[in-house]
Amino acid sequence: MNIAGATKRLPALAVIFPVLAALLGTPALAGGRGDDGERWDTATASSLLSYIEDAGNQGLRPADYEADALRAALQSQDPQRLDDQAAESFRILASDLAGGHVRPGSRGRYFIPANTLDPPRVEQLAREAMRTGQVGTVLDSLAPQDPAYAALKQELRRGPSNKQTRGHLLATLERWRWLPRDMGQRYLVVNIPEYRLRLYEGGREVASHRVIVGKPSTPTAQFHADVTGVILNPSWYVPSSIIRESVGSLVRNRPAEARRRGYTWTYAGGLRVTQGPGPGNSLGQMRLDMPNPLSMFIHDTPSKELFAREDRALSHGCMRTDKPFDLAQILLGKVGWDRAWIDAVVASRQTTRVALDMPVPVYVVYMTAIPQPDGTIAYAKDPYKLDGSLASQFD
Known part of the structure; x- marks a missing residue:
């Protein structure tokens, strides 16, 4: 064996061998x-x-x-x-x-x-x-860091009293894991089963409103959007599904009544119906501008009496909020709009869009187990019957 020749080749082998080792997957030498x-x-x-x-x-x-x-x-x-x-x-x-x-x-x-x-x-x-x-x-460190997640874990560790309660806990813990770990400095959460909207700033709840959500036959989806502005005195461009269900019949059979309710329409490319701004508008007098492909929005409603109901799965999918001008005031406070200005614009019945200084994320979620400030867990009904099917995916 030519030792001298082999010695001269060592530098080249020292370079080549790690490459070969990496290609071959040798654990001690590869990455x-x-x-x-x-x-x-x-x-x-x-x-x-x-x-x-x-x-x-x-x-x-x-x-x-x-x-x-x-x-x-x-x-x-x-x-x-x-x-x-x-x-x-x-x-x-x-x-x-x-x-x-x-x-x-x-x-x-x-x-x-x-x-x-x-x-x-x-x-x-x-x-x-x-x-x-x-x-x-x-x-x-990978799991949700929100105190609500910790409270739900603690409750599950205690041992739920029945299978249904356990199902609510399993489903809610899982849905928490789906959510972003950083939801923003300022954000909105709509919890469908709880019929509740909350605004958070710096991790602290600053506002809470009752909401109406979609019926089981027209459910509100779980989704994310960004609120970019507030629309006062909105017009309503009636969706084709609602035209087919009710408004189209009103327009065709009782046109005078339809006009009295603020509807106008054309037949270009099929029946298209719009309801003008005003207290009787189905969107009420305030809508959050939150573009999304589902066309689901948070808005006011003229049917205030519905907020007194315990079960408020009543809409076609959009979310109606009580005290809409209180919510608008908080959102618009950072751009200098106070309640007097909001009330004046609403009284004018002129459609006005006011942009927010920064987009506010909104998360529409489905949580049936809700930690309370006193450390207990409240359980909402499951209006869309989703928890059972989700919990079954763990069996």
Whole structure:
């Protein structure tokens, strides 16, 4: 063997070999856990298994994270098997905590952008868990940090009194995991089963309003939009579905009454109907400008008496709010509009759009288990019967 010749080739081999090793996937030389010398060992994998075994207290099933396989890998005393299985269990669990167990395509009428956790981020989190040994802390950081989520977990840990209550808790915890971790400095939440709208600023509730939501036959979807302005004295461009259902018949059979109610219409390309601004407008005298492809909005209503009803799933899908001018006043306060100006514009019956200084996100959600300030959990009815089907996806 020509030792001198081989020695001269060593620098070239030193460059080429890591490339070949990476292509071949050699764990100790390729990128990944091996390049930092970090691997799942008995201690960190045992911590991961303990977290998985406790996942039921977050409404998740340990079996989904291959708890038995991880336990067997620990007992095998095979370092490679343990490292591979722990990595896989961690990946699945991290994904579910960060974005929910039920994937976006199986969430029904749900149109809030999904949280994503890409593979490099999972690998980074796994390395942090292995390096620090704080597996639970790393995983907890992926779950919702809102106090409501913690309260729901605590209630589930106590043990629900019946299957229906447990179903509400499981479904609500899961829907919390679907939501963005940062909802904004200032945002609106409409909770459909609770028939309630809330405005938050800096994480603090600053306003609360009763709302009317869609009937079970015309349900309000769960979705996100941005409120960009407030429209005072809006006109109503009647949707074709409502023209077919009721307004079209009124126009054709009782045109004088239709005009008295403020409707005008044309037959260009089919019957098109508009209701002019005023107290009798079906949108009331205030609508939030929140463009969205579902054409679902938050607005006033002339039918104030409906807010006294306990069950308020009554609309065609849009959300009607009580005390609409109070809500408008808070939203427009930052652009200098006080209540006197709002009242003056409303009295004029002139359609006026006032832009917000910054868009305000609105999240329309479906939460049947609602933590209360005193630490208890209130349970709303399930008007669209969604909780049972969602909870069944965990069985």
